[in-house]
Amino acid sequence: MVHSLRAYHQTPQLRGTPHTGQSQSLIHRLDQDHPPAVPPEASACVGITISIARHERARGHHRAPCNAGVQSSLQACDGKKVALVPTMGYLHAGHLSLVESARKCADVVVVSIYVNPTQFRVGEDFDAYPRDVEGDREKLRAVGVDVAFEPPSLYTPAPTQASTSFVVGQDGHTPGAHETFVQVEELQKGLCGITRPHFFRGVATICTKLFHIVEPDVAVFGRKDYQQWRIISRMVRDLDFDIEIIGMPLKREEDGIAMSRCPAHLLLHPQCLPARYQATPNHASVPAAISRNVRLTPDERKRALSISKGLKWAQAAVAEGVTEAPTIRTKIVNMISEAGGTVDYVEICHAENLNPVDAFGPQDTIIAIAAKFGSVRLLDNIEIAKDPAAAA
Incomplete structure (x- = not known):
């Protein structure tokens, strides 16, 4: 396991505001709170520096300190196989099983946590989607994840825009804002694409961005979302990504129901819900995004x-x-x-x-x-x- 990983930060320039010398965490080192003894051979990091530097240059931002370490990071990470598990957070046992699979096929495991606005349309409660950053980090530490990639935004808004501006169905477009999307034309049409035609465009776009930023050798998805797995596999083939896409079988709860965003035992442990829902009688107002099965x-x-x-x-x-x-x-x-x-x-x-x-x-x-x-x-x-x- 790689014990010591560099932490890189997103400067205010990336958010379109003047530089103040402060920074916002973009990469979270899962060992930073309780760092273990670091063996000499484990002192190199994942090549996240390279990707973040290119990510910022592509968006018109230049960070000389970050760019200066690109070549050394490439050399330091030479020979290490990196696996990415993309998620929207609020992790459950199904997600963690994907992490376990990733660990078996790679030296370094990166889990991205990003609630992607372009997978939502107006009225689908993007703002209510649950976030549990510290809870997710604890779960990832427990299963040996090396890096949690937690970008505040992966789209380029105007300075006054909030991330909700990229929810599908908003009126108008701000000049200069993000306007490039990826679509897998045929595979997205049937099944869930019939009632949610916007969804897979958002999935393909955000996975493309994550693949460019993290540059994994392997990406792991669950086959419960079978159409999504097939769409990402086809996109990787068609766009010549040098990434192996692994689809893991869906996980079931004890009674046989397919595991959803949270396991059903949350009904018995309301403290596991975000604080704003814990006092809700019978969790009646818990949004659908928390767990289909719980509801x-x-x-x-x-x-x-x-x-x-x-x-x-x-x-x-x-x-x-x-x-x-x-x-x-x-x-x-x-x-x-x-x-x-x-x-x-x-x-x-x-x-x-x-x-x-x-x-x-x-x-x-x-x-x-x-x-x-x-x-x-x-x-x-x-x-x-x-x-x-x-x-x-």
Whole structure:
């Protein structure tokens, strides 16, 4: 493990204000509060200096002290494999499992924590999205993360703009503000892209920026957000990023429900919620962003298990020789509907290009589900490998 990492700072110039000699933390050293003994070979840092220097130059800012260490940092980090786990913070066990996977395939693990405004549209409560900086840092320390990358903003606003100005659907555009976005044209169209057409543009753009800044060798994503994982994989291929994208299987809670932004035990431990929600009776006003699963009533949660049960049934049915996709789809829709859910979509698609398929067998297939119980929209999926005999 790399114990000693440089901490770099964002100066006020980056925020468009006069330089006062003060700085705002951009990179947080997870060992800085309780630094361990540093072995000589671990005194080199991740090559974040290089990326931050280029990041600032690209935005028209020049920092000679930072740029002066670029070459030495490259040499010091030579041979170290860096993994990035992009997150929006408020970390749960699913995120930490991605960190554990990253640790297995890299020497240095960087976790980014950034609530990205371009993934939200007006009315989706960007301001209410939970932030728990110190709690996230403690969790990351516990699993051996080397660096938490916590940029206050990754877009270029006019000096008077707040970050909410980049929430999709705002009126007008300020001259000189950020206007470049990345879209993966076809993969973003179906599934969740139908009801949230802005979302994957924001995801692709922020991941592009993170990849340029951190310059990882590996980036780790969860396959619960299956379409997102495929979109980032395609973007990396098409834009010639020299990054390996790893998709880890989704994590389930004990009763089988797919793990969401927070595990369900938060219901029993309200102190784990941000302070402004702890005194709320039954957490009634907790925003959807905190956790889809937490916001299910006990009855809704029981009925929502029809989603995972439907996926398990489908997997068994295909194993027993059922190949017609419409038959499988209709059965799953009925199971969810009979349990009181509202189906957004149940789609059976080619696992790589996400085009709908008529039959299982010749290709790897994904069954992807989005459904609502009460006001809570849940996502789940299962991958079914191709039948070698059918593919022959």
